[in-house]
Amino acid sequence: MPTHYTGRVLLILGVLLVSLASIFPLGSLFDPNLTLGQKLGLKPGIDMVGGVSLLYEIKPPEGGGPATIQNEQVINQVMESLKKRVDPNGVMNLIWRPQGANRLEIQMPTSKTAESNKAARDAFGKAQEALENTNVRSAEVLRAVEKLTGDQRRNRLNDLAMGSEPRAKLFGALASTFDQIQDAKKKQDAAKQAELEIQYDNLKKQIDDTNLPASALEATLGLPQQPERDKKLADLKVRNAGFDARLKAIDNFAKAYGEYAKVKGTLDDAADLKRLLRGSGVLEFHILPQFDATAPMQALPPDIAEMVQRLKTRGPVVQARDTMRWFAVDQPEEFRSQTVLDPSGKPYVLAYITGDKSLDQRPGRPPWALEKASPLFDPNSTERKVGFTFDPQGAKYFGDLSGANIGKPLGIVLDDRMISAPTLN
Numbered sequence: 001m002p003t004h005y006t007g008r009v010l011l012i013l014g015v016l017l018v019s020l021a022s023i024f025p026l027g028s029l030f031d032p033n034l035t036l037g038q039k040l041g042l043k044p045g046i047d048m049v050g051g052v053s054l055l056y057e058i059k060p061p062e063g064g065g066p067a068t069i070q071n072e073q074v075i076n077q078v079m080e081s082l083k084k085r086v087d088p089n090g091v092m093n094l095i096w097r098p099q100g101a102n103r104l105e106i107q108m109p110t111s112k113t114a115e116s117n118k119a120a121r122d123a124f125g126k127a128q129e130a131l132e133n134t135n136v137r138s139a140e141v142l143r144a145v146e147k148l149t150g151d152q153r154r155n156r157l158n159d160l161a162m163g164s165e166p167r168a169k170l171f172g173a174l175a176s177t178f179d180q181i182q183d184a185k186k187k188q189d190a191a192k193q194a195e196l197e198i199q200y201d202n203l204k205k206q207i208d209d210t211n212l213p214a215s216a217l218e219a220t221l222g223l224p225q226q227p228e229r230d231k232k233l234a235d236l237k238v239r240n241a242g243f244d245a246r247l248k249a250i251d252n253f254a255k256a257y258g259e260y261a262k263v264k265g266t267l268d269d270a271a272d273l274k275r276l277l278r279g280s281g282v283l284e285f286h287i288l289p290q291f292d293a294t295a296p297m298q299a300l301p302p303d304i305a306e307m308v309q310r311l312k313t314r315g316p317v318v319q320a321r322d323t324m325r326w327f328a329v330d331q332p333e334e335f336r337s338q339t340v341l342d343p344s345g346k347p348y349v350l351a352y353i354t355g356d357k358s359l360d361q362r363p364g365r366p367p368w369a370l371e372k373a374s375p376l377f378d379p380n381s382t383e384r385k386v387g388f389t390f391d392p393q394g395a396k397y398f399g400d401l402s403g404a405n406i407g408k409p410l411g412i413v414l415d416d417r418m419i420s421a422p423t424l425n
Contacts, residue, residue: 051109117263124260135211216314285359286351288409327418368394
């Protein structure tokens with residue numbers, strides 16, 4: 001009896017085509033501008049397109065089990081930690097390869113768009129610099145007001161005003177008030193001197209308000225809602241009307257940011273990758289001020305209210321003589337009512353950065369180290385807990401910090417991001 005295979009062959013081919021269509025987009029298969037690897041959605045390695053290979057040697061902790069097993073555990077832990085930091089979404093075409101028990105190779109294939117991406121980054125960097133050049137340092141203004149006189153002071157303050165009429169008026173008021181303070185001193189009029197010194201301090205605080213940090217403008221341009229973004233940008237231009245250098249810098253910044261946003265988050269050369277890897281693992285501890293971030297502004301302590309207002313209008317900028325700083329958080333739910341949103345809607349937590357309320361590596365005091373950190377399991381609690389073991393110097397610092405701040409939240413900061421804030425008991 002004759003056997004016909006035509007139907008079976010057609011059925012097999014049909015199943016095969018459906019399977020391929022579900023794996024590979026059929027439209028890209030017929031795109032003449034794509035290579036075969038791109039058509040199939042494959043990522044080429046450095047042996048095909050060139051690129052960079054970085055080899056790192058990892059020093060494992062001493063003791064704790066057989067060396068080979070422990071080293072393998074350590075290298076896998078390090079690799080996963082670095083992946084989470086450098087390429088959390090797995091979109092950067094990086095290849096991670098443990099080499100033996102204590103080495104990690106990271107390959108970064110060359111991108112066809114590397115040159116154009118670098119040009120966009122360079123242009124954005126120049127735009128940032130041009131914008132920052134329209135800002136002024138309080139110390140320079142006060143030095144001119146308090147150390148210079150006559151035409152020399154007037155000319156210097158005009159240079160620092162950079163063509164901004166509101167800034168020029170502020171600097172003129174500073175100079176006039178300072179001169180009145182000196183006159184009151186000569187006349188030994190203590191009451192007048194005290195009144196003028198309060199005015200002078202208030203004027204000094206306004207110097208930074210004439211600045212526009214690049215981070216604040218970037219946060220505005222990064223807003224997801226187009227109408228809100230356009231409104232904030234228009235408001236910035238209204239506030240800087242007549243300040244031609246600032247207006248030109250804003251326009252150039254906005255144009256450069258449009259191109260930079262397309263390549264933001266990509267890696268194009270070894271320097272980018274090394275920079276991201278180098279920052280990993282910097283641990284700090286900071287005491288958090290206790291306040292309700294959901295409370296009205298007038299109900300907050302003055303210093304807290306000032307920091308909240310600055311974050312909401314200018315982003316997480318850091319100024320000279322600050323005693324607190326904003327830290328970004330990944331999981332706002334961990335901090336309940338302690339988070340405040342910046343202009344782009346990103347959550348931040350406020351923490352002290354003074355020496356008596358922080359444990360970090362700062363100049364002028366002996367270094368400390370964390371010898372071990374591991375998760376703790378408590379069957380009677382659902383909270384996540386971490387155990388720390390310090391070297392002797394770190395143990396002393398941590399003991400002093402925790403002992404002086406019982407009942408307050410201790411912010412745990414890793415690579416400038418607030419991870420958790422347990423209460424010290």
